[in-house]
Amino acid sequence: MAREPILKTWKLFIGGAFPRTESGRTMILWGADDRVVAHCCQGSRKDLRNTVELARKALPRWWARDAYNRSQILYRIAEMAEGRTAELVDAIRCVPEAGTDRAPTAATARKEVACGIDRLVAFAGWCDKFPQVIGSRNPVNGPYHDFTMPEPTGVCGVIAPNEPSFLGLVSHLAPVLAGGNVAIALASETNPLPSMVLAEICATSDVPGGVVNVLTGYRRELLPEFADHRDIDAIGGATEGNEERRLLELGAADNMKRVRLEHAAEIDYHDDDARHSPWTIEPFTEMKTIWHPSGS
Amino acid sequence: MTVNSDWTYAPAPERVDPEIAERHRLFIDGRFLSSRGRRTFETANPATEAVLSECDEANAADVDAAVAAARAAFRKWSRTRPQERAKHLYRIARRIQERSRELAVLETMDGGKPIRESRDVDLPLVAQHFFHNAGWCDKLKYAFPGATDPKPIGVCAQVIPWNFPLLMLAWKIAPALACGNTVVLKPAETTPLTALRFAEICEECELPKGVVNIVTGAGETGRLLVEHPDVDKIAFTGSTEVGKRIAASSAGTGKRLTLELGGKSPNIVFADASIDQAIEGIVQGIWFNQGHVCCAGSRLFVQESVLSEVITKLERRLSTLRVGDPLDKNTDVGAINSGAQLATIRDYLERGRAEGATMHEPSDASLPDKGHWCRPCFLSDVQPSHVVAREEIFGPVLAVMSFRTPEEAISRANDTRFGLAAGVWTDKGSKIFEIASRLQAGVVWLNTYNRFDATSPFGGVKESGFGREGGLHGLRGYLSL
Incomplete structure (x- = not known):
């Protein structure tokens, strides 16, 4: 007798827990053959506001950790993801690629997962190195020690592109975390499953609750709240068209959010040289210059 | 022989003519x-x-x-x-x-x-x-x-x-x-x-x-x-x-x-600071350039045990600042940049007093008849909710507040929408760097204030x-x- 599979509704990842959306709404993910692949939460503006509160609480503890420790936690995410490669590949392949009725090939999906995991390793390594690379000791006139070093901007919205659903999110999330920030990610709208698998990986990777948060839902509903929320300090990620960019930058102006957005269609996520640069971390840091007199 | 007992300064104007076209x-x-x-x-x-x-x-x-x-x-x-x-x-x-x-x-x-x-x-x-x-x-x-x-x-x-x-x-x-x-x-x-x-x-x-x-x-x-x-x-x-x-x-x-x-930068003085040096830093922090400085140390936080000492010394020091002709080489505080800015400053002073702050204006020297002038002054008994503690005044006006613990100093210093600069005064090395790392500011001056250099990044x-x-x-x- 055929066994019916147990299909769960994927929940949000907020503050280290997996709650359902407060709105009680779900969205259906349709597969290539027009069958229901999964149900996901249709996150609401209120969910985002709740998330910001928990992320804000997590921020000082995350930044207070030694860089070596943050480095190991990012590496732990990569280790855990490696063990769940097959699940990530399946999640990537569960919906058709944009503009087609076919799922990505297994080889394409495996390449995407491998690249994403390697990216996590790359940024794990940056945690305790980028401050030396982008900071400075300033040769000022007069008897002063003067140095400049990066600090995290704070609570960062991370807008994943619709595709590639896994690699896109990882590529925008990793620099934010390596910089000592906490992240509120908005998963791919067309295929949120790989993001939710990543959330489960984070939940079992010693990532403190609230440091990584993942919401699923509609961009047109949630992006305005990302833009306007006054306790989000920065927004990074990929936009699907200039209207999204304009909307996010317009809202950001009100509380001087730092915004670093790229157009999803213009990004080559497989370009390791470009994506592993420390200058992808820099937009989510604040340079602090400290002066102290020296001498008597 | 008569001894001149009048210690006021003779005028010492700069006389170079910049030849301004009409x-x-x-x-x-x-x-x-x-x-x-x-x-x-x-x-x-x-x-x-x-x-x-x-x-x-x-x-x-x-x-x-x-x-x-x-x-x-x-x-x-x-x-x-x-x-x-x-x-x-x-x-x-x-x-x-x-x-x-x-x-x-x-x-x-x-x-x-x-x-x-x-x-x-x-x-x-x-x-x-x-x-x-x-x-x-x-x-x-x-x-x-x-x-x-x-x-x-x-x-x-x-x-x-x-x-x-x-x-x-x-x-x-x-x-x-x-x-x-x-x-x-x-x-x-x-x-x-x-x-x-x-x-x-x-x-x-x-x-x-x-x-x-x-x-x-x-x-x-x-x-x-x-x-x-x-x-x-x-x-x-x-x-x-x-x-x-x-x-x-x-x-x-x-x-x-x-x-x-803009900014509303905190300047934090701990009881274990060198108080006389801190006084000079406070003066440099807020009365430099008539306080028309985006990173001016306009919120002074003084640890409670030295508050009265700091206020007394500030009053004494302020009474020595010379306000007047900006072209005079002895002038410490020049003219307010415009009549509109002076009106803004006066409005803030009025609101500060109305909210219950105490005004200190130690200098009673006469001001020139013409021009826009504001004597250096400070307000004590300021509460964090007061307008003068929250908004940028952009003038020679200091808001003085007190604190008890380092934690309180940090949380109150950071309780602002701004984050341009900050100052910390203490002779304890590890404490000063701990505070510096927790202040939300782009520039932090430790045991100094308002230092600038072409090699030193500045911003908020x-x-x-x-x-x-x-x-x-x-x-x-x-x-x-």
């Missing part, structure tokens, strides 16, 4: 041109209220012409060999040094700041910024690891305030040019004269025409400039309110943006803006990596 025009494409709109405005000496000159108010056609000139010049300037670009900037730095006395006097006459400051602080820093950035021209490929071919951005729209007119010009123009960009700069309407004198220096140094363009005018000219569609980058220093408008208007345009905005966090000016980090806003 009329100033726009500097576009290497020429001084009248505005197509034929509208002018007057710029006055805030210490005497005498009109110094008439300046052109640039309109949309003028801004178009200036941006077009900068665009045309960009093609060549961005491809000029970096060593050759550097020579122009080095030459400008030298000419500024040579003409520094004249520029300092002009700055003081147009803006009201004491000649001691324009001569000893502003002008040396202006020259240093050009000299420092000149050397970067041919070293950009070493500046940002991994980015071996950084590119200039294009035409930069730069709008600057009236508190450090020539220094803000230097902060903006020097790195922009060093990176191969061209600029259109708008100085503030109350202090346009040194920017136009700088245009003369560009001519003297044979800077290619169109690389630097200066358009004068008020807010509307600034708006036309930053909203111009052919501008690639906006650099603005000024109020948070205007900065937000600029950020909103550039949303979705792809223009690069750096903003250096939170609503004090983003981007850095000065040093290697100051180049970042003018390059694509």
